[in-house]
Amino acid sequence: MNAPKPPSPPAIRRIPKAAAAAPASGPSEPVRLNKRMADQGLCSRREADDWIERGWVRVNGQPATMGQKVSAADRVTVERAAQGQQARQVTILLHKPVGYVSGQAEDGHAPAVTLVTAQNRWAEDRTPIRFTPAQLRGLAPAGRLDIDSVGLLVLTQDGRVARQLIGEDSRMEKEYLVRVQWGDLAQDVRAAFPAAQLARLRHGLSLDGKPLKPAVVEWENAEQLRFVLTEGKKRQIRRMCEQVGLKVVGLKRIRMGRVLLGRLPPGQWRYLAPGESF
Template identity: 65%
Template sequence: MASSRPRQEDGPTRTGRVQPKTGAVAAAHPRREVPEAPRPHTPAPARVAPDDAGVRLSKVMTERGLASRREADDWIDAGWVKVNGQMATLGQRVMPDVVIEVDPAARQQQARRVTLLLHKPIGYVSGQAEDGYEPASVLVTPGNRWTEDPSRKEFHPGHARGLAPAGRLDIDSTGLLVLTQDGRIAKHLIGNDSEVEKEYLVRVEYTRPGQLPEEDLKRLNHGLELDGVQLRPAKVSWANEDQLRFVLREGRKRQIRRMCELVGLKVVGLKRVRIGSVVLGKLPLGQWRYLRDDERF
């Protein structure tokens, strides 16, 4: 039996709303899909080596002479280093042939770091305090600055912070001690491949009858071992009747004193007077000055 309800065509309803088309009519007008907006892409940090491969970026930077390990980590953390064009991350491992870029801002910070020359007295250690003895860096105060310092730098309290000795002097030795905030200078002076000469005046007493044989003087120049390791050639000659001049290109612990003991000499005084082309000169005992801009080690 046919329904008595009138057939409803597509169009406005009693509420004024339009009913959607159905069947063949709807198929002729498919619903249009609105494409999703593309999500912003954030490039991942440059990982140019797997986590368990490659070399730490800071080590590669050090090997290339770009910075010390500590500086490299600081620069990476500050966002001043890129690897193959992408921002580096702290602790990142890379392959040795990557392209490393350092932002000029890091160089500017490096340029503000200072290097000081101190005439170290006996009784101070070169580095960290030990056995109740103070580090030589405590002498870096405005009152201890050499009044004839040729540098025009104005002292700032920050210049006394973060100073590291670039080459040690024993507690019972005096002379030229380099204290620096610049990791490149430290690496140049005390790195494993450093060729910088260090010159010392060494007052000695001969513990055997007579005088030091010429053969033993030759052994001081080349032929001695310490801890089973052959020492590099040195330049050792008499400065006067009781004082030797040593020129070394290495710095083993208490090296000169131990070398002298091997040939029957007792060291009664040791003073470093030169590092590279930088000399102690007239710098008074216990005082310091800035490394001049024209001085090079």
């Protein structure tokens, strides 16, 4: 009678040599393991720490430890259990209305995530994902919208998506429609607003003592500007407008990267579809 076969070891995934050969901080300087994994797009740093804690990450065949540093020569592998966990993570696109905060509840205002219910899912969402309360765990905004702003808010469980949208090295475009007044003038602002001030909105302003990156700023109609930014400082558009004498009376985000708000109704949400990306 043949002896039973020993159990197979857990499957692992190796970071490609080409990606591992040049860490962001230099070819010879060791970096924290979670940073290297995030830099290679495997996960976020927080996710990497979770995988390390669960024993899903190995360095040169040995279980990784929290805070461990690695060099370009070290071989990092990740078990398939981590990939399975990532595959279950969701990203949700919400049309945030006025009166909701992006993150934690504050000053009596509810967080936008409270709108993510089965009843509020857009009827035209054809994504083949069934909503479950488990999808709310760890669901966090990737980029904020002020309480008095509306439009596209991305909520995600996936650290890779969050890093892509709001990571320190992100250059993701965010597009907004901004209704403005100039002094007491609320109609045909475009005709009266100086071209030189519009040029300053595009490039030349500073916030918090630092110059802003160039932006696309154009008139959408007589009372509304279109902004395209690649950074996201707190209340940036409102503060930019204040510096040139404009008052923002309405702000709506309509795009993040390649993902559009489209016809998604206020207060409703849909999943980021398979094959759809920022």
